[in-house]
Amino acid sequence: MAPGLGDRAAWNADGALGGMPILLKDNIETRDMPTTAGSLALVGNAPGRDAPLVARLRAAGAVILGKTNLSEWANIRSSHSVSGWSAVGGLTRNPHALDRNACGSSSGSGAAVAAGLAPAAIGTETDGSITCPAAVNGIVGFKPTVGLVSRTHIVPISHSQDTAGPMTRTVEDAAIVLSVIAGTDPADAATAEADARKVDYRAALDAQSLKGARIGVARFLTGYSPGTDAVFEARLAALRAAGAELVEITDGPDRAAIGAGEMVVLMTELKADLNTYLASTDPAQVTTRTLADVIAFNRAEPRELALFGQDLFETAEATKGLDDPAYVAARETAQRLAGVEGIDRLLREHRVVALIAPTTGPAWSIDVVNGDHYLGAASQLAAVAGYPHLTVPMGQVQGLPVGMSFIGAKWDDARILSLGHAFEQLTRARVEPGLVRSIEGREGLAAVLARARQEP
Template identity: 75%
Template sequence: MAYEDGAALLERQSGGLSAEAITRQYLERIAALNDGEAIALRAVIAVNPAAMDDARALDQARAGGQVLALHGLPVLIKDNIETRELPTTAGSLALSANAPGRDAPLAARLREGGAIILGKANLSEWANIRSAGSISGWSAVGGLVRNPHALDRSACGSSSGSAVAVAAGLAWAAIGTETDGSIVCPAAVNGIVGFKPTVGLVSRTHIIPISESQDTAGPMTRSVRDAALILGVIAGSDPSDPATIEADARREDYAALLDAGSLAGTRIGVVRFLTGYHAETDATFEAALQVLRDQGAILVEITTGPDRAAIGRAEFAVLLSELRTGLNAYLESTDPAQVPWRSLSDIIAFNRGEPRELALFGQTYFEAAERTSGPDDPDYLAALETSRRLAGEQGIDAMLSEHDVVALIAPTTGPAWAIDVIYGDRVAGSASQLAAVAGYPHLTVPMGLAEGMPVGLSFFGAKWSDALILSLGYAFEQASGARVHPALAPSVEARPEVARALRPAGAH
């Protein structure tokens, strides 16, 4: 059951399997693998104490003839998204008592769609915006998330716990959030599907913010169909989030629109300037391109694009300014009895006084954000205009138009790097920036292995092209069959073929 897709679990419920039994099995798997003596994935910060009661209520509803889109399917929620039963900590000890007792609209929509909130997923603390020297997947509250394919490898971040929980079968699905890469990177290196929707399709209300212009939540699943099912439930307008004003009009039945034949005759741009940083990832990418050709896709080579260094400089300025503004507003909205820290400057001071918080790396980004001047600063406004224009109009939009293609593809990132508490993260390359900065949809789907570790294929395209991107990824997924279950190996080096190569010639 641990690795079954949603359609199978829904069908088995119609045949008599109870939501209570499904939930119990996932909770037992969490107990065995999340904090076990032999294996401790640290993917789950907290389990929902009401999960079994919720499952029984859904079984009663089914007995009464009510069947919902996600009926009885257990979902983990990244711990920067509020749920009514559990604290929402962002992995920080400063928020360990932050329990407002309310659901984010996203969580409420999941419940209304029949999902069971199984618990909270660990994450890179503060969604990986605290320091340039961070270790992805680590939080002071939850500890370090481990990649289930090789336990000494990074789970990437910041939605690391969400990705690992899905990959290792601790939940049917999970919700992650992304500002730039935080859904697609952990999904890719853990061998699952991750979808970052168009910014404004899913409510961000009661989600601890980084960036008003780039933040979004999205599904992390073992299949594209499951991601489409979840998106169909969580998408929609929210009066409290002005970015979602168009969401109701743009929302579609994403699962119904999936088409295994959607690649045939479709022109897709191959973004070559997002390759070349890892030879075996490139080789796996070439094999994926052949799968696309075999399905009838017309691949168009794209060798040049926007100035990514300029985008990066502008994006960084935007994120720091919006972090300070957004986080101050969120902290001011919390209960002072639970969260006495009312501003970013208070959090910085708290961290300096809490040894566990700064034991592994500092808070350079927090300190830089505190020095920004706010949303009316001309430098911030100029950076926002520059980043959006270069990534959107002169980036993705221009490539789609000039090459007459409907979507773009590239390797999502390379295989997971070794966890390193001295040097921190070592991301060799990434396809996340353009779609993240533009606010456009981005899907990663498993495309195979590189050095024995999962790597993903990215599909991204125009604003509001979410249904198209999901369908193209679905067609590739169905043709490639590239998903693999994790081995829960201690390391890449422990694999027999690697271990033999590491020994001297003639050694046994």
Template identity: 65%
Template sequence: MRALVLALLLASAAQAQPVGPAEANVAAALARIEAVNGEVNAVLALTPDILAEARAMDRRRMARGPLYGLPVLVKDNIETRELPTTAGSLALKDNRTGRDAPLVARLRAAGAVILGKTNLSEWANFRGDTSISGWSGLGGQVRNPHALDRTPCGSSSGSGAAVAAGMVTAAIGTETDGSVVCPASINGIVGFKPSVGLVSRTHVVPISASQDTAGPMTRDVRTAAILMNAMAGSDQADPATVEADARAVDYVAGLRADALKGARIAVLRSATGWLAPVDLVFEEALAVLRAQGAVLVDVEAPEGRAAMGEAEYKVLLSEFKAGLNAYLASTPAAVPVRTLAEAIAFNEANAARELGLFGQETFIAAEATKGLDDPEYLEARATSLWLAGADGIDAMLKAADAVVLVAPTVSPAWMIDAVIGDQSPGRGGPTGYAAIAGYPHLTVPMGRVKGLPLGLSFVGTKWDDARVLALGYGYEQASKAFVDAPLRASVEGDPAVAPLLAPVR
């Protein structure tokens, strides 16, 4: 990676021609990657000849789209024509399909430069019980640029860390349940999970046909809205997007600094009370909402939500097996696995690298499922959808006569732990509800605890993406809570913290 970045930069420096905006943007991104990726490990691969591509773009006489010359990194479970799409697994290291996912093609058509691929939680964090967010067999461990010994969350770990570390202003992640909003919150950036069906999932390594979606991860809400303008739209190959053309709007046009004035907002109080410093930051965020004219109404999550999570897991296991088998069947001959069962066997054969930190219990459980006609699966999907949507978000919004729900997104970043894996101290916010129901979910930076970022979640009902973005934008403009990542080694080594941990003599 380091040698490739240096070669690209030297090639740029050797050019006598004036540098255009696309080339300048790409060169700056490559320089930043060269400077910090060795510590953060967010970028897995760079697009070959990317500076030459940007230079050619600048020289062509062409209409300059809204994303013209913007370097965008893409999570490595989304296909791009120049690079393999690996999902972080050694089994897919040769998965060179030579095609763009439709969402990538749309970004290119709007003028974006696809800079490369980001590291991720292997198989989008759907392989083993004690997985470590941000670790993949192919790429190693992504680190949080706010404290390098702490989690970047996942599974869009590299996308979140790359934006937070200033490598790019925009990246693409994917989410099934939390994989955009958690790393966005924990890395201190904006993350938007759109309504499921607004963005095509074709040529994206799947987990769940019911819940999967791609979404933008950016330094500000406006950039996320610009990306959504490009990405949203119907795709004949993805039946979930049949309504997307009719539902998509100009997401940038709806952004107003006064969007919060008069908006009724439901405050999810059951997502608080588990860590006092988080509650303090959340109350400050609520004060900003009030000061901007929002009307806040407290709500509690309905009881008995454990059944929602149990049903969701059954859904994901069944849909993962079906979706992955279909995807693997379409991969090039160089890919050594064609089914989930073969992927399990591959991991066992390559256990030293693939299974050295955690196992593949989730894979094995998915392989044991009985298909999408199984009555148990069908009942689980109906149950999870009802509890998350009509009896969940919709019921809470109706009780408050509100248009969106707000809550802390997730806890501050926990330690990377090779023994017990992810053991977040966080409590239930709105992430699971929005993921299962397929509703839009935006997280925006709201503050820090000992330098670790926290996000404020805005969740709306199905297809209300534009309003969610607009209200989040109003909060962002008033709060100005974004902070650059310092790339410090740890919280515990901070000058304000270290003396308090030292032995008392």
């Protein structure tokens, strides 16, 4: 097992990361490796440039160990996808039970860190793509405020919601990585405030930060599974014992309306942003120059559509552009309902500094016939608003990890990390994966199932 980023004695090179090996999701460009987004259409995409966040990692002494598999095109191709699968990388499996899904789209980043292949990886999130795989693989995942980390030279979905973020075994490690990759990028207008907003996130961690903190319990973001809710309730008791003042919040914003607006935004921006990205690649390496070209490529390539289709790509291709009044209205409505009238209102009216909820349920069984069996997640509000969202291991359900989400206001990344760090130090709930073939084969559960089969 590789040492963590916080274990400075284990690394000898100069720099903030001191020779630390770090993995990158395969939608983040590096000068020395192809960047495919998991698609055969981009298998030759090697433009020889580092994304700014990669340049920051290298300058801090990190060693880029390689690229991790992902849900192809960051899980935006089909509404019936198998998370963790791509035509380039195949299927990522959950190291806690190999027949379970690793979630997505940062599937390989989550599974690799959980399995100890590297102490840290970079994932990307549009809605849940860092926090879900982190939670179900039993690690820490942090989606920063949109605009804190550059998105330049990352295969895009949505300029309104996309961000990169750290996936690590501890909150301290996530804070160390974030301190390196955060910062203004002149090529990404969303990051204009990043230099002024960023801090030393590791130095800001306080193991006593839960004491006296008013935290909102987002009851409207529970119910993913009875086992997950039971673990959550036990951790609430621990938070109270640590001195946190928990405030029950039963009613949240209209998530159906947020979701409807979000879909319009994602489909419209996917076409516009992906077309812009593809136009920036080398035409000798990437012959698919538009989303329409990718759709045609997939239709002609049997391996691409072997498991599921591309209905979301086709929906995106039919959108009318960033000047479409329907898109403009949907973006304003979704961001207002999730942000100002959502997270901001809840924090203000209940006088709390953060919201907490289960991140999602435990990993579901891999099903390449029917696709994902997704039980819901806490990611949408922070994703649409562009606010920080941290997941920290909180326990297990039948041997499968589940995470606790900490969600806060825009640019309140340091406080969210500190609260999560205090929770982590209090509970120490992360466990090493067993690489078992199936959770049903675990000793206690196998005995229960065997007895059930013997009954008449």
